[in-house]
Amino acid sequence: MSASDDPAGGLPPDTKLTTTKQRWAEERKFITGRPARPESERLPPGQHLVRDWPVLDLGLQPEVPLHRWMLDADGAVETRGHWTFETFKALPQSTVVTDIHCVTTWSRYDNRFDGVLTTDLLDAVRPTADARHVILHSYDGYTTNVTLKDFAAADALLAHTFDGKPLTTAHGGPVRLIIPHLYLWKSAKWVSRIQFVGDDHPGFWEVRGYHNRGDPWQEQRYSDDGGDEDPGI
Numbered sequence: 001m002s003a004s005d006d007p008a009g010g011l012p013p014d015t016k017l018t019t020t021k022q023r024w025a026e027e028r029k030f031i032t033g034r035p036a037r038p039e040s041e042r043l044p045p046g047q048h049l050v051r052d053w054p055v056l057d058l059g060l061q062p063e064v065p066l067h068r069w070m071l072d073a074d075g076a077v078e079t080r081g082h083w084t085f086e087t088f089k090a091l092p093q094s095t096v097v098t099d100i101h102c103v104t105t106w107s108r109y110d111n112r113f114d115g116v117l118t119t120d121l122l123d124a125v126r127p128t129a130d131a132r133h134v135i136l137h138s139y140d141g142y143t144t145n146v147t148l149k150d151f152a153a154a155d156a157l158l159a160h161t162f163d164g165k166p167l168t169t170a171h172g173g174p175v176r177l178i179i180p181h182l183y184l185w186k187s188a189k190w191v192s193r194i195q196f197v198g199d200d201h202p203g204f205w206e207v208r209g210y211h212n213r214g215d216p217w218q219e220q221r222y223s224d225d226g227g228d229e230d231p232g233i
């Protein structure tokens, strides 16, 4: 399978938010140019704290009933993964409490997610030596790319529960990715397929002016923000 024949199908049409965010990338809006603050500081440069949890998407929130939900993991792996919600819940389960940072400048502290750690999923599929990048595909047609190293972060998980309750559709339920150390656009909502590849394939926002890696501490908002692009690879 290629990145293009995703079972989720095509993308929804552009919304005002999608167009605005594309323009922000062109204008380099929100860039402070400030160096990352000391380790002791919790809020990355240019971010502000919110208490509610904003919803950002492409203007379409796919309703995937639990009995029809499926997740695939394929590509450069020893064993392909295919899970129903029931078999996914039979994988090892973990809880992560973490801060999240959106490139539109809001951050939210102490979010509690339950789900499957990406390291436990990796144990199940065992990426081959060729696997360098991971492409996330979603039920709304969204894609995003991360390095295998970023995907495999110790606190990254495929979450089905937030604050003790099933993750809502608006926030990506039944299951979304959470990669706490990268801007939240890397955390695919409504994830349908996890594809392991050798060569990188920039996703929806990455081809629309957003940084390929998206480290909030290096303020990697837009394509040309530099910093450490591909750590450890």
Ligand SMILES: Nc1nc2c(c(=O)[nH]1)N[C@H]1C(S)=C(S)[C@@H](COP(=O)(O)O)O[C@H]1N2
Residues within 6 Å of the ligand: 053, 054, 055, 056, 057, 058, 059, 102, 103, 138, 139, 140, 142, 170, 171, 172, 184, 185, 186, 187, 188, 189, 190, 191
């Ligand atoms: N499938 C999918 N995942 C997605 C998106 C999307 O449009 N579709 N938007 C991304 C962006 S830009 C952000 S900021 C976060 C928002 O997550 P939230 O709505 O739960 O805050 O989801 C990310 N994951």
Ligand SMILES: [Mo]
Residues within 6 Å of the ligand: 056, 102, 103, 104, 184, 185
């Ligand atoms: Mo975003």
